[in-house]
Amino acid sequence: MTSALPVLPPLLDVAGTAVFALTGALLAARLRQSFVTVAFFALVTGVGGGSVRDVLIGVPAFWLTSPWVAPVVFTAAMLAWFMPVRIWPALLLEWADAAGLAAFSALGAAKALALGVAPLPAIVLGVVTGCVGGIIRDVLAGVPSILMRPELYVTAAALSATLCAGALIAGLPQSAALGMAAIAGFALRGAAIWWKIELPAYSRFDATDKH
Amino acid sequence: MTSALPVLPPLLDVAGTAVFALTGALLAARLRQSFVTVAFFALVTGVGGGSVRDVLIGVPAFWLTSPWVAPVVFTAAMLAWFMPVRIWPALLLEWADAAGLAAFSALGAAKALALGVAPLPAIVLGVVTGCVGGIIRDVLAGVPSILMRPELYVTAAALSATLCAGALIAGLPQSAALGMAAIAGFALRGAAIWWKIELPAYSRFDATDKH
Amino acid sequence: MTSALPVLPPLLDVAGTAVFALTGALLAARLRQSFVTVAFFALVTGVGGGSVRDVLIGVPAFWLTSPWVAPVVFTAAMLAWFMPVRIWPALLLEWADAAGLAAFSALGAAKALALGVAPLPAIVLGVVTGCVGGIIRDVLAGVPSILMRPELYVTAAALSATLCAGALIAGLPQSAALGMAAIAGFALRGAAIWWKIELPAYSRFDATDKH
Numbered sequence: 001m002t003s004a005l006p007v008l009p010p011l012l013d014v015a016g017t018a019v020f021a022l023t024g025a026l027l028a029a030r031l032r033q034s035f036v037t038v039a040f041f042a043l044v045t046g047v048g049g050g051s052v053r054d055v056l057i058g059v060p061a062f063w064l065t066s067p068w069v070a071p072v073v074f075t076a077a078m079l080a081w082f083m084p085v086r087i088w089p090a091l092l093l094e095w096a097d098a099a100g101l102a103a104f105s106a107l108g109a110a111k112a113l114a115l116g117v118a119p120l121p122a123i124v125l126g127v128v129t130g131c132v133g134g135i136i137r138d139v140l141a142g143v144p145s146i147l148m149r150p151e152l153y154v155t156a157a158a159l160s161a162t163l164c165a166g167a168l169i170a171g172l173p174q175s176a177a178l179g180m181a182a183i184a185g186f187a188l189r190g191a192a193i194w195w196k197i198e199l200p201a202y203s204r205f206d207a208t209d210k211h
Numbered sequence: 212m213t214s215a216l217p218v219l220p221p222l223l224d225v226a227g228t229a230v231f232a233l234t235g236a237l238l239a240a241r242l243r244q245s246f247v248t249v250a251f252f253a254l255v256t257g258v259g260g261g262s263v264r265d266v267l268i269g270v271p272a273f274w275l276t277s278p279w280v281a282p283v284v285f286t287a288a289m290l291a292w293f294m295p296v297r298i299w300p301a302l303l304l305e306w307a308d309a310a311g312l313a314a315f316s317a318l319g320a321a322k323a324l325a326l327g328v329a330p331l332p333a334i335v336l337g338v339v340t341g342c343v344g345g346i347i348r349d350v351l352a353g354v355p356s357i358l359m360r361p362e363l364y365v366t367a368a369a370l371s372a373t374l375c376a377g378a379l380i381a382g383l384p385q386s387a388a389l390g391m392a393a394i395a396g397f398a399l400r401g402a403a404i405w406w407k408i409e410l411p412a413y414s415r416f417d418a419t420d421k422h
Numbered sequence: 423m424t425s426a427l428p429v430l431p432p433l434l435d436v437a438g439t440a441v442f443a444l445t446g447a448l449l450a451a452r453l454r455q456s457f458v459t460v461a462f463f464a465l466v467t468g469v470g471g472g473s474v475r476d477v478l479i480g481v482p483a484f485w486l487t488s489p490w491v492a493p494v495v496f497t498a499a500m501l502a503w504f505m506p507v508r509i510w511p512a513l514l515l516e517w518a519d520a521a522g523l524a525a526f527s528a529l530g531a532a533k534a535l536a537l538g539v540a541p542l543p544a545i546v547l548g549v550v551t552g553c554v555g556g557i558i559r560d561v562l563a564g565v566p567s568i569l570m571r572p573e574l575y576v577t578a579a580a581l582s583a584t585l586c587a588g589a590l591i592a593g594l595p596q597s598a599a600l601g602m603a604a605i606a607g608f609a610l611r612g613a614a615i616w617w618k619i620e621l622p623a624y625s626r627f628d629a630t631d632k633h
Contacts (some may be wrong), residue, residue: 036576037569040553041304043546051478056262060480063543064534067578070542110277119273120281124254131251139350139561140569147248154247185291199245267473269482323486331492335465342462350561358459358562365458401563410456 014068015108019100021046021073023093024137031141039077042136046073048133053108053125056102057115065086094193098156102185105130105160105180110168119165126161127154152192152199160185224318225279230311232257232284234304235348236291250288252348257284259344264319264336268326305404308345312364313396316341317389321379330376335342337372338365363375363403363410371396435529436490441522443495445515448558453563456507461499463559468495473548474606475530479537516615519556523575527582528553528562528600532590534613541587547575548583574621582607606628 024045028038047069049063049179063069108129112122131146131154138145146153164181191197235256239249260278264274276279289392323333342357342365349356357364375392379385402408446467450460469491475481485491504578530551544564547629560567568575586603590596613619 014565031570034577034623036580038573040569042577055266055477056272056275058266058269058480059479064479064539064547065543067540070546117275117539118278118570121276124212124281125275127251129460135351138559140567141565141571142352145351147251148242148244148353150245152247154251155245158247158430162422196585201243236474266477267483268486269477269480300631328486329489332487335492336486337461346562355564356562358462359455359564361456363458365462366456410458412454412456 003118011110014072016100016103016107017063017069018047018072018076019051020133021076021105023100023134024098025077026171027137027141027143028091029080032211034093035077035081038081039074041140042073042077042080044140045133045137046076048136049129049131050108050133052132052154053112053129056110056128058127059115091193095190098186098189098193099182100159101130101134101153101157101189103178105157105210106164106181109161109165109181110174110178113165119169122160123161123165126164127157130157130160150198150201152188152197155199156185156189156192159188170192225283227311227314227318228257228261228274228280228289229283230307231260231293231315231344232287234286234311234336234345236306237304238248238278238348238352238354240291246288246292249292250285252351253284255351257287257343259347260315260340260342261319261344263343264323264340264393267339268328270324270326282384302404305400309397309400309404310393312341312345312368313371313393314366314389314401316396318393320372320376320392321385321389324376325340326378330380334369334372334376337375338368341368341371361409361412363399363408366410367396367403369398369401436494438493438522438525438529439468439472439485439491440498441518442471442500442526442555444502445519445522445556447499448515449559449563449565451502457499457503460503461496462497463537463562464502467524467555467559468498470558471551471553472530472540472555474554475534475551476551478547479534479539481537495592510566512620517612520608520611520615521555523552523579523611524582524604525600527579527607528586528603530586530614531583531603532596532600533591535587541591545580545583545587548578552579553584572620572623574610574619577621578607578611578614597614 021042024041025038027045028041033041036175047061047063051063054061105126107126109122109126111129113119117125134146138147160181162181163184164177165182167177172180180188224410232253235252235254236249238256239252244252258272258274265272292395313382316337318337320333320337322340324330329335343373345357349358349376373392374395379386383391443464446463446465447460449467450463455463462495469485473485476483527548529548531544531548533551534547535541539547556568556627560569582603584590584603585606586599589599
């Protein structure tokens, strides 16, 4: 459970944090909160998933040692605050969130593998990295969680994480594994946004089950 | 704060995870979620309590190194998905949850003691191990938390954790301590289910307190 | 990321935990919960913020090794339980909470710096230490989070944490840095309580943004 952190493309990492932070900041702005609360939402959404991954593995949270993350989160909060919400098309944000989801899920699985986590738990940690920031954002805001929406979301994260872990275990170079996995997850989530693809919901109830 | 992990009966550990995972998966199914969300609920409910215990102690989460936990969680999700909900009697599930609660609370206290935690915090960590998975499940689903229900629940966890820690400190062998504590907690929770035993609620309000 | 823990004034630490624990216990009492639930709320509110700080840094949670924290939390739960709620004036509690917020935010930043965290993340960890216990309390209880209230709250925590980190980096002795920062944060939060000072809320919406 040591060493050999993957040499992550730093731009990717920062871009993913920025996009997630922006979704958190914009949600807080939509709820008409103050700037400080907007910044707090940017923080927990931007770094929440990666932080949970890191503390589960038992290493310090990645943003404590990064010179980039805190300024990026703060910039995202400023952007959300000073630009009128109506110029942020909801669809553009959803696509940006899709990119962050796909990239972070792949990244999370790669980091977990590099830190010695077994393949299946590493995939789970990839999904956690991609999804948990948004879940914390929604729970804090008191809005229905992304977890409970019918459109493919966790599934896209699972695809990214699984492909990335599989490719790394198969011996592909890291940049190829990350890029391929992120593109596949992004494509799936994009298709879900575009064609409103939903997984079938559980439907084995009948009236006698209600209680 | 090192070494000498208790040699836990692996079957107990896996069975506890399975039962909790099943309660999470079934709640998601009742809420008519997709399979991926059902699996996610199985995961957080099954491993949530033990994970919080482990990160508070400062060790990697137990399921990252276990070859059993991820498959067991996945199997629980499959069971919940493919078997019609009406054949899962609510009462059976409550009893299974009671068994998981009692076993995990004892186990959590034993693991904390073995890792060098002081007795009182170790008991608290036992309660956390038993209860937090269900709390996370309820918060994510947006249903009233088990914490807020009047029936004895946290109390049964506290009984298990306290008896187990006390017996270990008194020098009893681990299997005896775990077994005795788990049975006592299970009996108390079972009595609460059967006779609807409730702790007295706080009642020192009068009308002038309302605000 | 090692050693040299700040020699914190132990009384301050214990007093802060006690005050926060009391706010958690009293909320549970107002919600007419049982004693065990009241104690559980006292625990998570009292130690939640510091625990999240510690696990993010990668050290064991502070209360696992403290002989004081668990008894203090328990005493706070007993106080909330046995004294009639109407003798707890809401305003007194808000002032006590303000003291805890200011002291813990400064303390959290100081501990993070002492453990080798960079200045900006250390300030963020100070805010987390001061605010997260109350946020967990509110999420568990299902009441609107302090995060979403318009009065200055996170801002006061940010002031305490920033002043404390700045003073320590500038070379001030720890007791001076902690004291000065805590007083400033307490004064700001106190002013917000007294004069109902609110930060401006986000207001760049117009009717076309609703969706």
